[in-house]
Amino acid sequence: xxxxxxxxxxxxxxxxxxxxxxxxxxxxxxxxxxxxxxxxxxxxxxxxxxxxxxxxxxxxxxxxxxxxxxxxxxxxxxxxxxxxxxxxxxxxxxxxxxxxxxxxxxxxxxxxxxxxxxxxxxxxxxxxxxxxxxxxxxxxxxxxxxxxxxxxxxxxxxxxxxxxxxxxxxxxxxxxxxxxxxxxxxxxxxxxxxxxxxxxxxxxxxxxxxxxxxxxxxxxxxxxxxxxxxxxxxxxxxxxxxxxxxxxxxxxxxxxxxxxxxxxx
Amino acid sequence: xxxxxxxxxxxxxxxxxxxxxxxxxxxxxxxxxxxxxxxxxxxxxxxxxxxxxxxxxxxxxxxxxxxxxxxxxxxxxxxxxxxxxxxxxxxxxxxxxxxxxxxxxxxxxxxxxxxxxxxxxxxxxxxxxxxxxxxxxxxxxxxxxxxxxxx
Amino acid sequence: xxxxxxxxxxxxxxxxxxxxxxxxxxxxxxxxxxxxxxxxxxxxxxxxxxxxxxxxxxxxxxxxxxxxxxxxxxxxxxxxxxxxxxxxxxxxxxxxxxxxxxxxxxxxxxxxxxxxxxx
Numbered sequence: 001x002x003x004x005x006x007x008x009x010x011x012x013x014x015x016x017x018x019x020x021x022x023x024x025x026x027x028x029x030x031x032x033x034x035x036x037x038x039x040x041x042x043x044x045x046x047x048x049x050x051x052x053x054x055x056x057x058x059x060x061x062x063x064x065x066x067x068x069x070x071x072x073x074x075x076x077x078x079x080x081x082x083x084x085x086x087x088x089x090x091x092x093x094x095x096x097x098x099x100x101x102x103x104x105x106x107x108x109x110x111x112x113x114x115x116x117x118x119x120x121x122x123x124x125x126x127x128x129x130x131x132x133x134x135x136x137x138x139x140x141x142x143x144x145x146x147x148x149x150x151x152x153x154x155x156x157x158x159x160x161x162x163x164x165x166x167x168x169x170x171x172x173x174x175x176x177x178x179x180x181x182x183x184x185x186x187x188x189x190x191x192x193x194x195x196x197x198x199x200x201x202x203x204x205x206x207x208x209x210x211x212x213x214x215x216x217x218x219x220x221x222x223x224x225x226x227x228x229x230x231x232x233x234x235x236x237x238x239x240x241x242x243x244x245x246x247x248x249x250x251x252x253x254x255x256x257x258x259x260x261x262x263x264x265x
Numbered sequence: 266x267x268x269x270x271x272x273x274x275x276x277x278x279x280x281x282x283x284x285x286x287x288x289x290x291x292x293x294x295x296x297x298x299x300x301x302x303x304x305x306x307x308x309x310x311x312x313x314x315x316x317x318x319x320x321x322x323x324x325x326x327x328x329x330x331x332x333x334x335x336x337x338x339x340x341x342x343x344x345x346x347x348x349x350x351x352x353x354x355x356x357x358x359x360x361x362x363x364x365x366x367x368x369x370x371x372x373x374x375x376x377x378x379x380x381x382x383x384x385x386x387x388x389x390x391x392x393x394x395x396x397x398x399x400x401x402x403x404x405x406x407x408x409x410x411x412x413x414x415x416x
Numbered sequence: 417x418x419x420x421x422x423x424x425x426x427x428x429x430x431x432x433x434x435x436x437x438x439x440x441x442x443x444x445x446x447x448x449x450x451x452x453x454x455x456x457x458x459x460x461x462x463x464x465x466x467x468x469x470x471x472x473x474x475x476x477x478x479x480x481x482x483x484x485x486x487x488x489x490x491x492x493x494x495x496x497x498x499x500x501x502x503x504x505x506x507x508x509x510x511x512x513x514x515x516x517x518x519x520x521x522x523x524x525x526x527x528x529x530x531x532x533x534x535x
Contacts, residue, residue, distance in 0.1 A: 128277070
């Protein structure tokens, strides 16, 4: 029985390990054999992470879904997956009723699926940067933003809290001990991947505080017990305790604090 | 507190990924809270940032490395937002440009396209679209603090 | 990566085909699918009358509104209803702007919304 379902291999934007398949038409019980045959034809010779682009699929029956599940299993066995992209709201709703969401990841479009793939499977880091005026009033917003990002990238709430504390202390130090200049902002960059988060803050140095800061930084770096009565010392000591790596560079031109924290440590 | 007129700029750059938008809009809301804007102003600004960034992700560059830049220029009673992205296909850029430049619909129905942008037009005093070199697209939105807005 | 939303589902006394769904948090593009799954499942399990309590729903964008309209449409197709109560003024304004106030059943408070089930 002729069906109107069509499969086409598409450009995967050069993403190694990924095959993009554009599917169109009606996925019904009549198309089960075609679905299985198509995926069988690509399972050996194509990268096993399959993104099925479905924006031109008009219907999706439970039996067709079963066929996709069987095909997916073959890719999973090859350390791949089969995910959906571009489903209409009606189809998402239907698949949800069939319990498909428990098995298949669904993305708004192919690009979102590729971004998720490179983050989760390839360990790519994603970067958020912020340039902000040297004022304490911005720090709560900043630390909460970074905490939210960490949580939503799968870090535990405990991890997210520690990250929030690191961001808070680093930014507070930059504001309190850096140069106060309306022309120079503080630059924060956060690189996050599935294994760690890297936080870097760069600010203009306050010439009057450089020597004191250098002394403090060397104390923290040398692992000597810092003077916990010293407010500045406490902050840096806290950052050091919460992080896996802490590097501080202080010069007349600027101060840079670089913190690395591994996920789950 | 400084007695000089407030004029500050924050520049945020993040991956072009829908998942980042909630954190970004909440950041904008928190910054505006810190500047004592009213809750209504803050909510509307959050919606604007959400909708414009959403468009930038959906219709901007398809590169998986693509980023979005969100700039906030703050004064005592005005916030100027810029949302910049590397631009999508010529067709997508032109569609977005047309949608921004079209006069605001007087009445809307949920079946209308680009509802998000119409909401932005309702809330923004100024809304502009520009395409620069290398297809860099920029949506500019200005919102003024309403004197009658009480927190 | 999702914005935080929770749905608290409760029975409504005296109405076996109805469920109360309390929305807590923000409803946007990153979590509509989670919400879609929960409510559509309820509707398909026979709870064709849904009363949505928005008292703790802080934020809705155009994507979130699209899903609410979908629930409304799905309910009508099943001869049921999708009622909304306790909408805050910010969320109501967005619903109003897109012209959805005439499409969605919106009540000032929960009691009113539940009482309307009897009609």
